[in-house]
Amino acid sequence: MNYPNGKKKNMISKKSRLKPNHSFSNRGMSLEDDINVTNQYYLETNRAVIHKKPTPVQIVKVNYPNRSAAVITEAYFKQASTTDYNGLYRGKYVDFEAKETKNKTYFPLANIHDHQIKHMNSILNHGGICFTIIRFSTFDETYLLQGTKLLEYWKDKMNGGKKSIPYLHFKENAFEIPFKYQERVDYLAIIDQLYF
Template structure:
């Protein structure tokens, strides 16, 4: 299926340079790339079911422009447009506080590439911070299966460093120093609310 941006430009998923270019390897990594999202969705369901927090994945608004009907009982979407640029992955409310965050992962083991983020996402996160919302990113180093929560204020600092000619990634040591490690558990899988409680004294 073909997706296009609002300006008509065709959407082409970017490949991670650390990923083997063989087709079956890319397929494996694509499936692994969904793991963080699935874990977070399960975590959010856990929070919702127990009345802890209401956090949902934001839907991506899509305009369908071409549909094929191979048979009367089925329809296949052949072409669609993203109505607008996406902001962050998740938002909701916890103890009266607005929560907004993005989730990203990488196969690199020593740094997190800033190119994984987009300018409009950074602008959105900056706006949330300015409105005193709780905004952060959840980063996973997939090779080691390590997950960190990094507050948006720190991400904005590293982004600004890059814009000023500095390094184009955040080192893992910087993430360890500025962020917070989240052990992967069972119930919930990625208990980021525990970190929020600690940071904002909400418990």
């Protein structure tokens, strides 16, 4: 995609891209939408190949009213057995889950399922990059929490500890993801610092 001045869309100067611009407020857009926009931008600018997996659905009945279109008339939502997003960045396997909460004081660990924790554990054991993106929507703050950290909180919970991660812990143990116009949740900026 070219602009009239002949510059490519992703040729915007680094300075202007890194400048926080609060006029593009994030409020109102869901975290999922923001991540989809970001991934699309990463894909178009050839930075990474990361996609959201389709919602898992158990299909029960399908009608074929004509040759061209099949209509699913009975189906149920299934619980995901893995995380929602995965892909490839700088030659590495990347895998993450995204959650938002309206809670102001903590992130409830019940938002992450057992089998997702198991999956994250496997990814880390096999050398993948694994993390969670968590948004406190009331504050419009989005954090990247590394998989290893999440697993520590989870282990603590299983041993009778807290069932949630206090908001204040995110300030210390997680990384706030910058908000940009194109890369609305520019998590790769954090990944670059943490893993490369």
